[in-house]
Structures are given as C-alpha cells and as structure tokens.
Amino acid sequence: MADPMRIRANVVGDSTEVKVLMNHEMETGQRKDAQGKTVPAWFIQSVTATYNGKTVLSAQWGPAVAKNPFLSFKFKGGAKGEKVQITWTDNRGDKRTDEATIS
Amino acid sequence: MTLLTMLAAAGWLRPETVLAADAWNAAAFDTKSMDDTMKALGGGTPVPSTGIAFVQTPDIAENGAVVPIGIASTIPNTQSIAILIEKNPNTLTAVFDIPPGTDPSISTRVKMGQSSNVYALVKADGKYYYAAKEIKVTLGGCGG
Numbered sequence: 001m002a003d004p005m006r007i008r009a010n011v012v013g014d015s016t017e018v019k020v021l022m023n024h025e026m027e028t029g030q031r032k033d034a035q036g037k038t039v040p041a042w043f044i045q046s047v048t049a050t051y052n053g054k055t056v057l058s059a060q061w062g063p064a065v066a067k068n069p070f071l072s073f074k075f076k077g078g079a080k081g082e083k084v085q086i087t088w089t090d091n092r093g094d095k096r097t098d099e100a101t102i103s
Numbered sequence: 104m105t106l107l108t109m110l111a112a113a114g115w116l117r118p119e120t121v122l123a124a125d126a127w128n129a130a131a132f133d134t135k136s137m138d139d140t141m142k143a144l145g146g147g148t149p150v151p152s153t154g155i156a157f158v159q160t161p162d163i164a165e166n167g168a169v170v171p172i173g174i175a176s177t178i179p180n181t182q183s184i185a186i187l188i189e190k191n192p193n194t195l196t197a198v199f200d201i202p203p204g205t206d207p208s209i210s211t212r213v214k215m216g217q218s219s220n221v222y223a224l225v226k227a228d229g230k231y232y233y234a235a236k237e238i239k240v241t242l243g244g245c246g247g
Contacts, residue, residue, distance in 0.1 A: 056204065056205050060128060062197065065197055067214075071210075072209065075206065
C-alpha cells in the first residue's frame with residue numbers, strides 16, 4: 001500500500017482551496033538502471049477529488065508529472081469541518097484514497 | 104469455449120482499465136506532437152487565446168525534474184485544462200477536467216527533459232484554445 005497523501009483544505013472567501021501532495025515514484029519508463037535495463041513506467045493515471053459526494057476535480061496524468069505529485073485547485077462552497085476526498089489510481093492498478101477536513 | 108471467453112468475444116467483458124469510470128486515454132498520452140494530441144483528444148485546431156495565463160511558472164527551471172506549472176483560464180465555460188510539453192518524449196502531460204463550480208485554475212509540478220515550449224490547452228464550450236510559454240531547463244528531468 002502506498003504512503004498516505006498530505007491534503008490541506010482551507011476556506012478562502014466563498015471557496016475551498018485544496019492542496020495535495022501525493023507519495024508516488026512517477027517512474028517515466030524512459031530511465032535505465034545500472035544494468036542498462038529500462039525501468040518500467042509506474043505512475044498515477046487518474047486523480048479524483050470529491051466533496052459531498054460530488055466530483056470537484058478529475059484529472060488524467062501521464063508519466064511526466066513530477067515525482068511525489070503536487071496538485072492545487074479551488075472549488076466554490078465548502079465549510080469548516082466538512083470533508084474532501086482525494087483518490088488516485090496508478091498504472092499498476094494500485095489505488096489510494098485519503099480525506100481531509102476543511103479548515 | 105467457456106462462457107467467459109464467449110462474453111469476452113462478444114465484447115461484453117472488457118479489460119478493467121476500460122471499465123474505470125474515467126478511463127485513461129492511452130492514445131492521447133502516447134502522442135509526440137501537439138497536432139497528434141489534438142487528434143487523439145478528438146478536438147480541432149486550437150486557437151491562441153489571451154484568456155489563458157501561466158501563474159507561478161518559471162521562465163527558467165533549474166531542475167527539470169520538478170517544474171511548477173500553474174494555469175488559469177478566464178474563458179467562460181472552461182471544461183478542461185491540459186498541459187502539453189513539446190519536447191518531452193510524449194507531449195501530453197496532464198488533463199484536468201473542471202466541473203462547474205470549480206475554479207478554472209490548477210497548479211501542479213511536471214518533469215521536463217529539456218528546454219521546451221509548454222502549452223496550456225483549454226477546452227471551453229467544446230472548443231479548444233491554447234497559450235504557450237517557453238521554459239528553459241538547465242538540468243533535465245527525464246532519463247538521466
């Protein structure tokens with residue numbers, strides 16, 4: 001199981017600003033190891049953020065997103081104490097969901 | 104022939120990746136130029152727009168492995184924002200779908216193999232718009 005994400009969600013005016021730091025190698029599939037063998041690609045392919053059961057952001061990524069990906073976005077609404085969930089799925093089918101309380 | 108293979112042959116059973124709600128667009132992420140990416144995304148020729156801005160994006164990135172990219176769109180009804188890097192092995196880097204109620208503004212970090220033009224591709228009302236910015240990389244982030 002992959003390491004947890006760090007999620008911060010703050011109320012800014014009438015919106016909620018979400019910042020996410022994920023733990024993932026994001027291996028491109030371009031690199032070669034010491035033996036000259038290509039290191040297989042391993043990266044997050046899709047990310048979904050939900051608030052109150054509604055999707056507030058979804059993304060598809062390629063391997064060129066940086067290692068330990070950072071993501072920030074903002075959506076209308078959200079109140080202190082409510083929760084935001086983030087889920088990612090990588091190309092090996094690994095999945096991880098974490099949630100944060102809006103503050 | 105087992106029932107399973109019959110179902111598979113009939114196209115009823117598909118690989119799990121296709122069943123995922125937001126199936127990953129493998130064809131688009133495999134493209135090597137902006138034109139090809141547009142074809143894979145099923146869009147026409149994008150038009151340049153001043154309604155797209157790069158925010159907190161450097162002109163010169165010291166480390167190509169971590170290049171911050173922020174894109175904000177003021178085009179009404181922005182549906183999605185994509186990041187394309189011209190000289191990376193594959194052009195398309197990320198696509199963000201913006202549902203109504205979410206700000207058409209995202210920021211993330213990408214890898215760049217070398218200095219290149221970076222395109223912010225915005226889909227609004229079914230049409231594609233773009234803005235370009237050149238980012239110089241002093242140390243590459245791909246391969247190595």
